[in-house]
Each structure stands twice: as structure tokens, then as C-alpha cells.
Amino acid sequence: MDKLPSFFLRRYDSHKIEKVMRKAAIHxxxxxxxxxxxxxxxxxTSVDTFFYSKYGIDLSNLSEEDWGxxxxxxxxxxxxxxxxxxxxxxxxxxxxx
Numbered sequence: 158m159d160k161l162p163s164f165f166l167r168r169y170d171s172h173k174i175e176k177v178m179r180k181a182a183i184h185x186x187x188x189x190x191x192x193x194x195x196x197x198x199x200x201x202t203s204v205d206t207f208f209y210s211k212y213g214i215d216l217s218n219l220s221e222e223d224w225g226x227x228x229x230x231x232x233x234x235x236x237x238x239x240x241x242x243x244x245x246x247x248x249x250x251x252x253x254x
Contacts, residue, residue: 158162159225159226159229159230160220160226160232161226161227162223162226162227164214165204165227168208168211168212168214169177170207170211171234173211174203174204174207174231174235175235175238177202177203177206177207177210178199178203178235178238178239178242179242181202181203181206182199183198183238183244183246183250184202185198185199186242186243186246186247186250187250190194190252191228192240192243195243196232196236196243197228197232199239199242200227200228200231200232200239201224201228203231204216204227204228205230212236231239
């Protein structure tokens with residue numbers, strides 16, 4: 158497993174990130190074209206929104222390595238939930254090819 162940044166581990170709250178994820182799912186769905194891109198976008202948007210709204214921390218200066226480890230961790234933890242969101246959104250709002 159990747160080494161997660163210490164600021165993330167100190168402030169990470171899975172329940173709050175899940176609440177953000179519920180609201181961000183539809184936006185991430187429209188911004189992506191496949192399930193893997195959807196998961197990456199949803200993870201990044203949810204973490205970024207949570208940290209900014211809860212702690213006022215802007216993650217735009219975070220290194221690619223740190224972003225990658227955080228996104229992989231979030232996808233691993235929330236994978237079944239993200240699959241369900243994608244399946245339901247795809248059913249309700251089919252994307253044209």
C-alpha cells in the first residue's frame with residue numbers, strides 16, 4: 158500500500174467523505190466517459206471538497222505522488238459504493254456514444 162500523507166491520515170473521516178461523495182457523484186458522472194475515470198474523478202473531487210470545506214485546506218499544491226496514493230486509497234475503500242453509484246447513474250442517465 159502507498160504511504161499516505163500524514164495530514165490526510167490525521168483528518169480523514171470516511172463518513173464525511175462518503176456524504177460528499179453522494180452529492181459529487183452526478184457531477185463526476187457527467188465529467189467522465191467510463192467507470193474508471195468516474196472513480197478517479199469522484200475520489201479526487203470528494204477529498205478535495207471535504208478538506209476545503211471542513212478545514213480550509215486547499216489541495217491544489219499537493220504532489221502527484223500524494224494525490225495518487227490518496228485516490229488509490231479512496232477507491233479501494235469505497236469501490237463497492239462507487240460501482241453502485243456508477244451503475245445507478247448509468248441506468249438513470251445513459252451517456253450517448
